[in-house]
Amino acid sequence: MNNLNRRKFIKGTVASSAVLAAAAAGLLTPVSAMAASWPKKAFSSKKVDLVLKSLYGSDQVIESKDVKIRAPIQAENGSVVPFSIKTTIPDPEAITIMVTANSMPLTANIKLPSAGGYFSARIKMAKTSDVQVVVQSGGKLYSSKAKIKVTVGGCGG
Amino acid sequence: MARKMKVRTRTQDGMVEVLVLVNHPMETGLRKDKKTKKVIPAHWIQTMNLMHNGKLAAEANLGIAVSEDPLLGFRLPKAKNGDKIQITWKDNKGESGKISAIVDA
Numbered sequence: 001m002n003n004l005n006r007r008k009f010i011k012g013t014v015a016s017s018a019v020l021a022a023a024a025a026g027l028l029t030p031v032s033a034m035a036a037s038w039p040k041k042a043f044s045s046k047k048v049d050l051v052l053k054s055l056y057g058s059d060q061v062i063e064s065k066d067v068k069i070r071a072p073i074q075a076e077n078g079s080v081v082p083f084s085i086k087t088t089i090p091d092p093e094a095i096t097i098m099v100t101a102n103s104m105p106l107t108a109n110i111k112l113p114s115a116g117g118y119f120s121a122r123i124k125m126a127k128t129s130d131v132q133v134v135v136q137s138g139g140k141l142y143s144s145k146a147k148i149k150v151t152v153g154g155c156g157g
Numbered sequence: 158m159a160r161k162m163k164v165r166t167r168t169q170d171g172m173v174e175v176l177v178l179v180n181h182p183m184e185t186g187l188r189k190d191k192k193t194k195k196v197i198p199a200h201w202i203q204t205m206n207l208m209h210n211g212k213l214a215a216e217a218n219l220g221i222a223v224s225e226d227p228l229l230g231f232r233l234p235k236a237k238n239g240d241k242i243q244i245t246w247k248d249n250k251g252e253s254g255k256i257s258a259i260v261d262a
Contacts, residue, residue: 038203043220107222115215120230124222
């Protein structure tokens with residue numbers, strides 16, 4: 001009798017876990033389909049070169065003085081760092097902002113079909129780090145870096 | 158739930174600058190609630206599009222490292238006063254919002 005109950009129990013758990021797995025799969029599909037244009041792989045990459053490879057297919061960047069970063073030298077609060085980027089490179093196609101010391105460096109990737117080479121935002125920084133900006137124009141990647149000191153980190157906690 | 162949005166235009170360096178403010182928590186999914194020690198689920202804006210006279214001018218893909226209540230700035234070199242702009246956004250939980258404005262720089 002005892003043995004029979006045990007069988008039933010095992011059968012029951014196997015069946016219910018199968019149902020759970022199916023439900024999870026069903027729930028996940030619409031979410032991933034909805035964010036199809038959002039480059040999930042690039043945003044979850046943990047290294048700068050992997051982010052660039054995933055977004056542009058190349059991590060070859062040219063250091064350029066025409067990519068200008070305006071940011072404080074020292075930020076008191078890492079959860080709100082005012083940051084703006086301006087470029088004089090003609091026909092910028094995309095701007096990518098990466099905080100190299102964050103666990104996921106890619107902060108924002110902006111495609112510019114007709115807007116000018118400018119973007120501003122307030123960003124979160126875990127600790128003192130370089131911020132690297134990459135501008136895509138004519139199939140080439142132009143890059144510039146700025147170091148921002150952070151007194152209190154703004155990620156996790 | 159509708160979230161508050163504000164849009165403002167001004168002239169900067171001979172271009173029209175569009176500033177967009179969205180009232181949004183921008184949770185990273187890395188933070189923990191201090192009392193319950195549970196991870197606060199991620200909730201952040203993934204995409205924001207700026208339309209200028211019905212045409213896509215900028216498409217921003219944002220990550221979790223953009224601050225709470227994001228204030229984003231774009232510049233439109235060809236915009237004139239009276240032009241129509243529209244901003245739409247979407248987050249990872251499927252919430253979305255939009256706002257229209259007329260350039261008055």
